[in-house]
Amino acid sequence: MPLVEQNSPHLDLLGRIRIVLIETSHPGNIGAAARAMKVMGLSRLYLVRPQLFPHAEATARASGADDLLTRAAVCATLEEALGGCSLVLGASARLRSLPWPLLDARSAARRGTAAAHSGEDVALVFGREHSGLTNEELERCHYLLHIPTNADYSSLNLGAAVQVVSYELRMSLLDDRPLIAEEGDYADAEELESFYHHLERTLIDIGFLDPANPRHVMRRLRRLYNRARTERTELNILRGILTETQKRVRR
Amino acid sequence: MPLVEQNSPHLDLLGRIRIVLIETSHPGNIGAAARAMKVMGLSRLYLVRPQLFPHAEATARASGADDLLTRAAVCATLEEALGGCSLVLGASARLRSLPWPLLDARSAARRGTAAAHSGEDVALVFGREHSGLTNEELERCHYLLHIPTNADYSSLNLGAAVQVVSYELRMSLLDDRPLIAEEGDYADAEELESFYHHLERTLIDIGFLDPANPRHVMRRLRRLYNRARTERTELNILRGILTETQKRVRR
Numbered sequence: 001m002p003l004v005e006q007n008s009p010h011l012d013l014l015g016r017i018r019i020v021l022i023e024t025s026h027p028g029n030i031g032a033a034a035r036a037m038k039v040m041g042l043s044r045l046y047l048v049r050p051q052l053f054p055h056a057e058a059t060a061r062a063s064g065a066d067d068l069l070t071r072a073a074v075c076a077t078l079e080e081a082l083g084g085c086s087l088v089l090g091a092s093a094r095l096r097s098l099p100w101p102l103l104d105a106r107s108a109a110r111r112g113t114a115a116a117h118s119g120e121d122v123a124l125v126f127g128r129e130h131s132g133l134t135n136e137e138l139e140r141c142h143y144l145l146h147i148p149t150n151a152d153y154s155s156l157n158l159g160a161a162v163q164v165v166s167y168e169l170r171m172s173l174l175d176d177r178p179l180i181a182e183e184g185d186y187a188d189a190e191e192l193e194s195f196y197h198h199l200e201r202t203l204i205d206i207g208f209l210d211p212a213n214p215r216h217v218m219r220r221l222r223r224l225y226n227r228a229r230t231e232r233t234e235l236n237i238l239r240g241i242l243t244e245t246q247k248r249v250r251r
Numbered sequence: 252m253p254l255v256e257q258n259s260p261h262l263d264l265l266g267r268i269r270i271v272l273i274e275t276s277h278p279g280n281i282g283a284a285a286r287a288m289k290v291m292g293l294s295r296l297y298l299v300r301p302q303l304f305p306h307a308e309a310t311a312r313a314s315g316a317d318d319l320l321t322r323a324a325v326c327a328t329l330e331e332a333l334g335g336c337s338l339v340l341g342a343s344a345r346l347r348s349l350p351w352p353l354l355d356a357r358s359a360a361r362r363g364t365a366a367a368h369s370g371e372d373v374a375l376v377f378g379r380e381h382s383g384l385t386n387e388e389l390e391r392c393h394y395l396l397h398i399p400t401n402a403d404y405s406s407l408n409l410g411a412a413v414q415v416v417s418y419e420l421r422m423s424l425l426d427d428r429p430l431i432a433e434e435g436d437y438a439d440a441e442e443l444e445s446f447y448h449h450l451e452r453t454l455i456d457i458g459f460l461d462p463a464n465p466r467h468v469m470r471r472l473r474r475l476y477n478r479a480r481t482e483r484t485e486l487n488i489l490r491g492i493l494t495e496t497q498k499r500v501r502r
Binding site: 032035036038039040041063064065106147148149150153154155156157159160163164167170171174 | 283286287289290291292314315316357398399400401404405406407408410411414415418421422425
């Protein structure tokens, strides 16, 4: 009877994992998310432009988890909420036309806890109740996380989605399989963004990218480097190449 | 990247699995449970003595899953709600003083879907919001199902608990491991209850059990036969023994 351990020493790693909610409309869902997190041992809640917060309904639904609301970081941008994170997983209800590396919630949780075990900060990003994540937000994610649902009725409540993901994070730390530390010294979110801006600027400089008609060039490049989980030293090399390229073109 | 299949042929087995809620106080939780079930493909909801039902708040929280509320079976007793079920799994927040066979939600879901695959009807029973299952209700269960939670804050919302269990049921059917059919022709809930009554009566008849001071005799016996998942033919033999015993004593 494989009852899992309640007091795994790995559970402390949940402190490295944050939940990011973007532009949540219903304050009750923020409260439900806080409760869902706390009951599974998560504590770091980031709110990007919440429509109503703080709010009595959030506090009511949080039940005894209102300390997470008090300590929640309210951010103006997603970039700010991802500060320091080197692994970003975005929850997505829809399967997009542009394919992005996709994991089910269980596999995503295992990646997340393995990264935390390696000392990385990890973000799980949840989009708006009705429209989810924009393409721009999606492009910040290394992987999309998908919770399998009924094809005829896939209306998973935001709080319920946070519950399932938080549960999977806890389960992956209670799992009897050893956590495999990942080796790389990965670039964090700011470093990657800065690289993408540098890359885009350079591609425009060399005339490869037409700002008036960019197509999906940057998106596809982001997907590539995100999937590869680019390391810091690799990024330094790439940036060195870009700098050199720009020098040549501008000369 | 192990993304699971969305359209496993096994998903039909969810039709053999019912969710039973006992004496739910908040109609909103009934609605949330219906939504949690439907989004994972479950459809059979049983309500034992709900405090307020039907109710506008249940319908509101069910969102598009109000068809499950319309079709819900409202029952006067747990016995009625378990009619025809040969595997009963009871969700329990607390770990009891009397040890009962315990499975985590993932293992319980696997047992449940394996039983459904063998043509059995399966019930997952959730107790009251604050006090859970009584000992008498617990004794109807073959196994207790436990969702691992934070030791310092284990206040899992009822709707959230149904969400996690429904998710695990769906995941176990999407899992790539083959479902192992269980072989036995198990006794159903009524047959077991009838046997337990017969057994208790017989134990009183033979003077083994003092109705004024029953201790935990029947509970321990229930635990034994439940854990063994007694088959129909075995039960017939046991009942034959009881009948014979009673004849002897009464003679």
